[in-house]
Amino acid sequence: MDDPAAGDGWGPERVVRGAALTWLLLDGGTAEPGHVPALRLAGARIDGSLELDYAEIPYRVTMDACDFRGRITLYSARTRQFSLKHCRLVRFYAANASVDGTLRVHRCQLDGLLKLDGTHITGVLDLDGSVLTNSDGPSLAADRLQVDDHIRMRHGFTAEGEVTLRGAHVGGDLDMSDSRLSNPGNVALTVAQMHVEGDVLCDRIKTVGQVDFAGAKVMGVVRFWGAQLSNPGRKALYGYHLEVGTSLHLNSGFSAEGSIELAGARVTGRITLEEARIMAPGGVALALPHAQAEEVDLRMAQRPQGLVDLRHAVLGIIRDGWASWPDELKLDGLRYDRFENPLPPGQRVRWLLRDGSGYTPQPFEQLALTYRSLGHEDEARTVSLLKERLRRKTLPRPAQVWGVVQDITVGYGYRPMRAVFWLLALLVLGSVVFTVQRPTRAGSGGTEVFNPVIFTLDVLLPVIGLGQGTAFTPTPGTQWIGYLLTASGWILATTIVTGVTRSLNRR
Structure with a gap:
């Protein structure tokens, strides 16, 4: 024919x-x-x-x-x-x-225009392989469309001009695999507020312009296997408050020139960007603020070119790799259950330090809580100690000095054994000095037998009286050692109480 x-x-x-x-x-x-x-x-x-x-x-x-x-x-x-x-x-x-x-x-x-606004189709809408071109506006206008079965726009379906399905209802799947959509500098595909009872399949789709899923609700899977989205300097995929009943797949060769913005998205299962590539230099590469998912896989093929924003997201399991994180992150308010690969606390803290917003305590507290829930108490204390050291830099100078004292002596309460070592060192120092230069008996006399170790403990421990401190007086040449021991004892006691109280309050 x-x-x-x-x-x-x-x-x-x-x-x-x-x-x-x-x-x-x-x-x-x-x-x-x-x-x-x-x-x-x-x-x-x-x-x-x-x-x-x-x-x-x-x-x-x-x-x-x-x-x-x-x-x-x-x-x-x-x-x-x-x-x-x-x-x-x-x-x-x-x-x-x-x-x-x-x-x-x-x-x-x-x-020209294919206009299906408000149309009701009891079967399938089949647009497979068609080529739609409209230089004056949308190529497909199907807002509020109701299709009881599937929508098929596969096998080379091509649209020059916006494809809009805003507020549409699909009883089956929306399948756009291998389609080509182009509307440079504007929106190429709009499915905002769309309700899909089945899956949304966009495997190997190629788009030039924004893909808009804002407010869409998909009961099954949203899948972009091998998709190529291009909207440089703008949003390549926009999914504000997108709801997905199963999982969201942006992987298997997925690439985007432009940002992926999924603020407030709720995914019952997993968000996966394994082996994905996102290129948004100088802007936001991936935004998941206030998003929710049981699992997120961020093991991308290369570091995202741009910022990754995870502020106030609620995630279950995070799968990541050190080489897959960008140079800049936003992490304040992020909550998660665990990492598949916890990594040593030093590396995780460097991950936190990629947030250039300034010191915020919540990311450190969340990381410490995660280590503690896995039974890694030492790692949790290490993170908490590093948090206090960073906090110290934001304090006035006198508070910074006091913070240094707490850090050196008891590690802000997260290293209590340091106090024991300091006490032993001071005890040895005092015992040696007072053995060489024995104190003289106090004027009140007494029958106590001088013991340099007990005398040093009596001088060093401010709240304990062993009798030696009142019975003997250091010689003029060693009085300053006694003063040093007394002052050190008070400092140790104060920092121990302060640090341990802080540690207990953070649990």
Whole structure:
């Protein structure tokens, strides 16, 4: 059969007037008993428009390899299955129509708008392989579309101009695998507020322009295996408050030139970006603020070029690798259960330090809590100690000095054994000094026998009286050692109480 693009060369025997087809569909008579009424036309050029607004069409309509020179309008019409295959079209308006069965625009060339706003299709919407081009606006306008079965826009479906399915309801799957959408500098695909009972499949899709999933609700999987999204300097994928009932896959060769922004998204299962590539230099590469997911896989093929924002996200398991994190992160308020690969605390703290927002305690407390929940108490204390050291830099100078004392003596309460070592060192120092230079007996006399170790303990421990400190007085040459021991004892006691209290309060 001839290509409808060559319709100019067809003879009069292959020309049908649009008005004649309209008459056949509206007043063509009644089908004989036992026969299914249908209109079938192939290889014809239709001159004039096919005007079927508000019509009741009792026939199945099938047109194959036809060249339509005028528009097809089915505004608010009611029809049975309507099928166009391998046709060349100018415009197809079927807003608010009702189709009892399948609406098929299969492998057609449409040089204008396909309008399906508010249409109800009880079967499948089949746009496989069609090429839609509209230089004046959207190529497919299907806001509030209701399809009880699947929407298929696969196998090279191409749209030059926005494809909009805002507020649509799909009873099955939305399958856009291997499609090509282009609207440079603007929105290429809008499925905002869409409700899909099945899956959204965008495997190997290629887009130029923004893909908008804001407020969409998908009961099954959202999958972008091998997809290539391009909107440099802008949002490549926008999913504000997207809800996914199973999992969101941006992997298996997925790439994006532009940001992936999923603020407030809720994914019941997993968000995976394994082996993905995101390129948004100087901007936000991946934004998941306030998002929720049971698991997130961030083991990308290379470090994202741009900022990764995880502020106030609630994640279960985080799968990551040291080489997959960008140079800059936003982590304040991030909550998670555990890392699949915990990593030593030093590396995890360096991960936290990639947040250039300044010191915030919550990320450190969350990391310490995670280590503690895994039974890694030493790692948790290490993180808490490093948090206090960073906090110290934000304090006034006197508080910084006191912080240094707490750090050196007891590690802010997270290294209590340091106090024992300091006490032993001071005890040895005092015992040696007072053995060499024995103190003199106090003027009140007494019968106590001098013991340098007990005397040193009595001087060193401010709240314990062992009798030696009052019975003996250091010689003038060693008095300063006694003062040093007493002062050190008070400092140790104070820092121990302060540090241990802080440690207990953080648990």
